[in-house]
Amino acid sequence: MNLNLQPKHTVLPGFTPALGFTIFYLSLIVLIPLSAAFLKTSLLTWDAFWATVTAPRVMASYRLSFGAAFIGAAINAVFGLLVAWVLVRYKFPGKRIIDALVDLPFALPTAVAGIALTAVYAPNGWLGSILEPHGIKVAFTPLGVVVALTFIGLPFVVRTVQPVLEDLEAEAEEAAVSLGANRWQTFTKIIFPAIAPALLTGFSLAFARAIGEYGSVIFIAGNMPMISEITPLLIITKLEQYDYAGATAIAVVMLVISFVLLLIINGLQWWNAKRNGSIK
Amino acid sequence: MMSIHINNVRKNFGNFSALNDISLEIPPGELVALLGPSGCGKTTLLRIIAGLESPDSGSISFNGEDATQRHVKERQVGFVFQHYALFRHMTVFENVAFGLRVRPKATRPSDAEIDRRVHELLDLVQLDWLGDRFPPQLSGGQRQRIALARALAVEPKVLLLDEPFGALDAKVRKELRRWLRRLHDELHITSVFVTHDQEEALEVADRVVVMDKGKIEQIGTPGDVYDNPATPFVYQFLGNVNLFHSRVHAGFARIGELEVGVPGHADTQDTPALAYIRPHDIDIQRQGNKDTLKVKVSDIHAIGPIVRLELEQGDSSEIIEAELTRERFGELNLVRGEEVFIRPRKLRVFLQ
Numbered sequence: 001m002n003l004n005l006q007p008k009h010t011v012l013p014g015f016t017p018a019l020g021f022t023i024f025y026l027s028l029i030v031l032i033p034l035s036a037a038f039l040k041t042s043l044l045t046w047d048a049f050w051a052t053v054t055a056p057r058v059m060a061s062y063r064l065s066f067g068a069a070f071i072g073a074a075i076n077a078v079f080g081l082l083v084a085w086v087l088v089r090y091k092f093p094g095k096r097i098i099d100a101l102v103d104l105p106f107a108l109p110t111a112v113a114g115i116a117l118t119a120v121y122a123p124n125g126w127l128g129s130i131l132e133p134h135g136i137k138v139a140f141t142p143l144g145v146v147v148a149l150t151f152i153g154l155p156f157v158v159r160t161v162q163p164v165l166e167d168l169e170a171e172a173e174e175a176a177v178s179l180g181a182n183r184w185q186t187f188t189k190i191i192f193p194a195i196a197p198a199l200l201t202g203f204s205l206a207f208a209r210a211i212g213e214y215g216s217v218i219f220i221a222g223n224m225p226m227i228s229e230i231t232p233l234l235i236i237t238k239l240e241q242y243d244y245a246g247a248t249a250i251a252v253v254m255l256v257i258s259f260v261l262l263l264i265i266n267g268l269q270w271w272n273a274k275r276n277g278s279i280k
Numbered sequence: 281m282m283s284i285h286i287n288n289v290r291k292n293f294g295n296f297s298a299l300n301d302i303s304l305e306i307p308p309g310e311l312v313a314l315l316g317p318s319g320c321g322k323t324t325l326l327r328i329i330a331g332l333e334s335p336d337s338g339s340i341s342f343n344g345e346d347a348t349q350r351h352v353k354e355r356q357v358g359f360v361f362q363h364y365a366l367f368r369h370m371t372v373f374e375n376v377a378f379g380l381r382v383r384p385k386a387t388r389p390s391d392a393e394i395d396r397r398v399h400e401l402l403d404l405v406q407l408d409w410l411g412d413r414f415p416p417q418l419s420g421g422q423r424q425r426i427a428l429a430r431a432l433a434v435e436p437k438v439l440l441l442d443e444p445f446g447a448l449d450a451k452v453r454k455e456l457r458r459w460l461r462r463l464h465d466e467l468h469i470t471s472v473f474v475t476h477d478q479e480e481a482l483e484v485a486d487r488v489v490v491m492d493k494g495k496i497e498q499i500g501t502p503g504d505v506y507d508n509p510a511t512p513f514v515y516q517f518l519g520n521v522n523l524f525h526s527r528v529h530a531g532f533a534r535i536g537e538l539e540v541g542v543p544g545h546a547d548t549q550d551t552p553a554l555a556y557i558r559p560h561d562i563d564i565q566r567q568g569n570k571d572t573l574k575v576k577v578s579d580i581h582a583i584g585p586i587v588r589l590e591l592e593q594g595d596s597s598e599i600i601e602a603e604l605t606r607e608r609f610g611e612l613n614l615v616r617g618e619e620v621f622i623r624p625r626k627l628r629v630f631l632q
Contacts, residue, residue, distance in 0.1 A: 171365035174332050175427075177352050178359040179379035179434055189382070193369040 034255065040248040052249045057225050058234060064142055065231040066257065069210035072149030073157075077203045080157025081195075087158070088165040102158045105151055110215025117148055118219045140222025145230060148216045153206030160202035164195050197269055204265040211258055281308035282342050282437040282470045284329060289338030291324055298324040299335070300494035308343075309468045311461070313485035315475055317517070321494040322474045323442055329472060330440050331355045342437065355438075358431030362443040364423040366415040372426050373411040376401055379434035401429040404463070421452040428460075432467075441473035445480065457484045478518045482506060490514050512630045515556050522562070522600050526555040526629065533629050536593070538573045542629050553629045559588070561626040562602040564612060572621035575600060577614055582606075589614070591622065 041049065052058070087099055105113065121128045121138040128139055138144045168191065176186045214232040221228040231254055238247035284306040291299040298321045306312050314322040327333040329340060331352035339348040347355060367375050374381075376398045380389055389397065402408040405425040415423055424444060431439060444460070445453040461484050464471055475481050481488050482502040490497045490505060490513075498510040509515040516523075526535045531546040533539070533555050540555075568574055578599065579590035587609040591600040602622065604612075614620065 169363075169365060171361045171363060172367060174352075175359065175361060175365040175430075176367075176378070176382075178330060178332070178357060179382065179430065180353045181378070181382040182353070185382045189378070190367060193367075 037248045037251050037255065040245060041252045043245045044249055048245075049249050052246045053253045057229070058231070058250060060226045061229050061231040061234050062253075062257070064145060064227075064229065065211060065254075066261075068142060068145040068149050068230075069207055069213075071146050072153050072210045073203050073207035075146075075150045076153045076157045076206045077199055080154055080202060080206075081161055081199060083154070084158045084161040084165055088162060102155050104155075105153075106155050110152065110213065111219070113151060114148060114216035114219030117144070117151060117216065121147065121220065139220050140224070140228065142221075142228050144220040144222070145217055145228060148220050149210035149213055152213055152216055153210050156205035156209060157199070157202035160198045160205065161195055164198040168194055197272055200265065200269055200272070204262060207265075208258065208262060211254070281468065283308045283344075284438060284470065284472070285341045285344070286325070286329070287339045287341070289325070289328060289335040289340070291321075291328065291333065291335050297494050299328070302338070302494075302496060304489060304496065304499070306470060306472060308470050310486045311464045311471045311473070311484065313473055313475055313481035313488045314491060315478060315481040315488050315517075316491035316497075318476055319493075320491045322476075322491050325491075326440050326442055326472060326474050329438070330357050330359050332359070356434070356436050357438045357440055358428075358434060358436035360424070360427050360431050360439070360441040360444050362446045364415070364420075364427045364447075366423055366427055366430070368415050370414075371411065372402070372407070372413050372415070372418070373398055375415065375426060376430045376433050378430065397433065401433055404432070405429045419452075420448045421456055424448065424456065425459075428463075437470065439469050439471040441471065443474050443476070445477075446475070453480070460484060482518070490517060492517070509628070512554055512556070515628060515630075520559050520601060522557045522559065524555040524557070526553050527551065528553045528629055528631060533627065536573060538571070538624075540571075540624055540627050542627065545629065545631075548631065552632045554632060556628045556630070557624045557626070559601040559603040560586075561624060562600070562604075563623045563625055564589070564602060564604060564608075564614070565621045565623060566612070568621040572623045574619060575622055576619050577616055580614065580616055582609065591620075 044052065083098075083102065087095065087102075118125075118139055120126050121131075121144060123129065123132050123137070123139065125139070131138060136143075138147055172190055172194075173186055176190045181189065212232065214230075214236070217230050218233055221230060221233075223229050223233055231250060235247045235250050235254075238244075238250065284304075286302055286304040286306075289299055289302045290297075300321075302321075302325060304325075314325060316322045324333060328335050331347075331350060335348065339346055341347055342355070367378065370378070377394050380394045380397065383389075399408060399411070402411055405428060407422055407425055407429070410418060410422065410426070415426070418426065424447075428441075428444075441460075445456050448456065457480055460473075473485070482505075485502060487499065488502055488505050489499050492513050498505050498514045500508075505514060506518050509518060515521060524535045526533045527550055528534075528542060528545050528548045529550045530548070531541060531543070533542045533545075533553060535555055565572060573593065575591040575593050577589055578592045581588040581590075585606055586603050587606060589602045589604070591602055593600065600622070612620075
């Protein structure tokens with residue numbers, strides 16, 4: 001019997017050290033700090049834990065955090081795609097400036113974004129004063145949370161879709177047109193399926209970022225219990241009251257939900273790739 | 281069956297003139313090759329016929345009807361791309377069915393009819409067993425056949441192929457071009473294909489259009505263009521040649537010490553000319569006379585049925601290529617470095 005335990009030979013060098021480093025690095029940066037949260041939580045009894053994480057105020061904050069993050073990411077998926085499309089497909093003066101603008105939400109300190117958004121959408125702000133008479137309140141409502149989360153998530157969708165759109169084969173579109181497809185059919189049947197995986201990735205990045213967002217939201221949200229309070233804020237509140245175990249308990253729940261959601265999105269991605277035959 | 285008329289078409293890309301006043305008539309049911317080096321405008325011409333590109337001036341008509349302004353999707357052309365351009369996210373079956381599925385409801389065949397037609401086409405390209413696969417799982421040759429089936433699904437009046445075998449390896453290429461020829465003989469659909477491979481054009485096409493630098497150099501049957509090239513370019517492009525600078529005087533071309541009779545130039549007086557000799561039109565002899573040129577054998581490539589010799593003329597560094605059969609090579613028993621005499625059997629001169 002020849003039991004071959006050697007890794008399969010490959011021309012790429014350094015598989016073992018590279019994998020070792022990856023695991024070490026991920027542990028140091030991601031896993032160890034996160035497991036500290038779990039450890040801290042374990043100071044609570046199960047009943048206390050359950051009571052903390054299912055308190056009505058906390059439940060309301062989950063709904064807002066995940067709901068607003070989802071809506072924000074969905075809005076970004078639609079309009080981010082549009083921005084990426086315009087940036088890739090058309091030539092116009094000022095294109096480079098618009099291209100650079102897209103990254104601004106990345107670079108801006110989130111608190112600055114929050115203050116700016118609040119100033120604009122407050123009842124006496126530029127946009128707020130226009131919307132107010134129509135009965136639309138943005139600042140200090142859940143709608144404000146959605147606006148803030150949409151703002152910070154935009155670059156993720158644009159920057160993931162853009163390169164894929166650039167690499168799209170012009171020939172496939174020409175083939176579709178020569179076979180009699182109209183513009184709409186060419187987009188829905190040829191272009192969209194090709195960029196869908198990137199769009200989904202952009203969506204999940206924007207979504208993940210929005211769930212954890214704190215700085216830009218707290219200014220515009222108004223932070224009214226049960227209405228416009230996001231989960232990260234509740235965690236901070238608990239920390240300020242020296243309730244470390246309670247804070248980490250909520251953090252752990254957020255962590256688990258986020259992880260499960262991202263896992264589902266990855267699964268969707270894999271399923272899509274398999275269906276398209278790109279994975280054998 | 282559709283005829284295609286191309287009238288005075290011009291196309292510029294910036295300062296580059298891709299097509300310079302091209303006029304061409306493609307009779308119904310013919311298989312025509314646009315042959316030329318890369319950058320000669322052949323692909324641009326094909327794309328203009330398809331409507332994927334519009335000419336700066338000039339017109340295209342199908343069966344005498346002006347189609348210059350007609351949109352691609354109304355031209356009823358099947359276009360096959362060099363890199364297949366299959367839809368990666370669709371199965372082979374769906375790729376072929378695409379042209380039928382995107383039709384407006386009124387003219388769209390029923391699902392059962394689409395199913396029948398697609399299987400018929402997959403049978404035609406002999407790949408019915410691949411219907412459930414995705415394009416990335418196929419070989420290059422299979423992909424190109426699927427691309428062809430997809431183009432045929434919409435029952436095009438004209439089939440246009442852009443370097444259809446360009447991305448395939450030599451063996452598959454040979455197989456596929458024979459297969460294309462047979463398919464054309466079955467379907468008799470007016471077809472135009474672009475290629476830079478003279479062998480491919482000469483073997484497959486009914487008619488060859490040789491192009492260079494945005495202009496048509498010659499139009500003719502493969503035999504025509506090979507045996508009676510109209511210009512030095514065509515002569516050089518269709519196979520290997522040896523080029524000699526010569527002077528033509530009173531019916532004779534003079535290359536160095538050698539004089540060769542050239543019919544049709546009896547009245548030409550002492551004019552510089554380019555003389556072309558194909559490698560297989562050179563005879564090798566042991567004995568020299570006034571009809572021969574002394575050369576040295578500098579290299580011998582004896583692979584396959586044809587033996588290729590590289591010969592050096594004493595005074596010039598230019599290499600003369602000669603081809604002879606294995607039998608003749610055996611008779612002569614040549615070795616590298618020895619001196620022999622060559623006699624051109626056939627020579628073509630173009631006055632300068």
